[in-house]
Amino acid sequence: MLTRKQLELLEFIHKNMQTDGVPPSFDEMKVALSLRSKSGIHRLITALEERGFIRRMAHRARAIEIVRLPESLGGEPGPGFRPRVIEGDRPNAPRPANSDPITIHATEVPLMGRIAAGVPIEAISHVTSQVAVPGQMVSGAGEHYALEVKGDSMIDAGINDGDVVVIRETQVAQNGDIVVALIEDQEATLKRFLRKGSSIALEAANPAYETRVYPEGKVRIQGRLVGLIRTY
């Protein structure tokens, strides 16, 4: 599955994680493989990702994670590794009867009901079902849940009626974040968050809706938008 160079790099990353605790930077890898340019490393990394040995986040320093090791290295990936085996049915790609379940990097989050993106309709209620989401969407810390969007007030942000949004639970938000906000402990709504002095503006992404401004105490952030899933 891997070429010599790819294997060499994977070994190096693995060793580095064991000794240093962190993945190496591109420059460190460059030195380790005696290259003069990082772009070579970049390509090897891409190849490793494509082959499913590592996972990474773009544009993040040292954001590499070893997902599996080739048999020849025969070891477990890093400590704390808990593979979550997900039985994925893969339509039209019949697996040989004897093969193991295919493992997919995904997670399931609870669908907690609907959220208004126009006039607030109803507060977050109970779990209605589970939705699978790609793993990278919920990476990092925090609890996550999903909501179905009702209304068209966020349409200019590419959030349509019927979309499912994935929310990370948090009490804080930065200017410009799209958040789930609970207004006066009553109504939950999905809006863009803007702090203006001591008040908070909740701005729709649709000129037909007015921005509403509340004093700080009236609004509680419940979560921040981290993903969106739409099925046609």
Added chain:
Amino acid sequence: MLTRKQLELLEFIHKNMQTDGVPPSFDEMKVALSLRSKSGIHRLITALEERGFIRRMAHRARAIEIVRLPESLGGEPGPGFRPRVIEGDRPNAPRPANSDPITIHATEVPLMGRIAAGVPIEAISHVTSQVAVPGQMVSGAGEHYALEVKGDSMIDAGINDGDVVVIRETQVAQNGDIVVALIEDQEATLKRFLRKGSSIALEAANPAYETRVYPEGKVRIQGRLVGLIRTY
């Protein structure tokens, strides 16, 4: 199940992986089996893949993986063997190490590169990685794949730059469907499909882009949009 030659090749690949850590190239296999041509190897490899003994990626150097070995070679491919094990932990919800696999209704589809939603950029290329998608998105028949959207021409349809779209392979489309269309066998683009008599209009969802009309023969539908995944 296997012919003599196929078994011989499989044995060689296995030995090679054990000693070198990497699968042999076609040329190395050619030498090992005393052949004068790689194409014989190509056929044997194809046969082994068909019979489920190996897995591979087309057009990739040394991209062979042994999935199982015939009983005559002693069963298991080796300790530590784990097909496609990919991390999928749920942050803050650790499970006991010995827990059973959790079944999630999800599927993985190959990410095939980028697609222009503005001016066509590049045709669909090769697999860059895999993305997990909710099961219901790819239900029904057909092969599926994912593309990363470049450009803003579908922005009024809620498809933004950087979104990942999930495509079901098909050669036909209905009026109003959003499709991946290959224009003059050259450029792939994501547009709304509209048939007007014997010509086909590919319409952007952004007033800044013109609708382009082609004679029927110039446009080939490659797939239909069935889902969208966005990570913030």
Added chain:
DNA sequence: TGCGCAATGTTGACCAGAAAGCAATTGGAA
């Protein structure tokens, strides 16, 4: 014995990927 057929062997052309380098740009973080 000779036919059909599948597996195998060979050649050679062709194209794509792997690897490497340098330069320029973008993105994130301090």
Added chain:
DNA sequence: TTCCAATTGCTTTCTGGTCAACATTGCGCA
């Protein structure tokens, strides 16, 4: 803003994989 890491574009060289066409071998069977 400044720094550093990561990404991307482009080029070159070499290795590796694909494919079509055709020849050969060996086996089962009428």
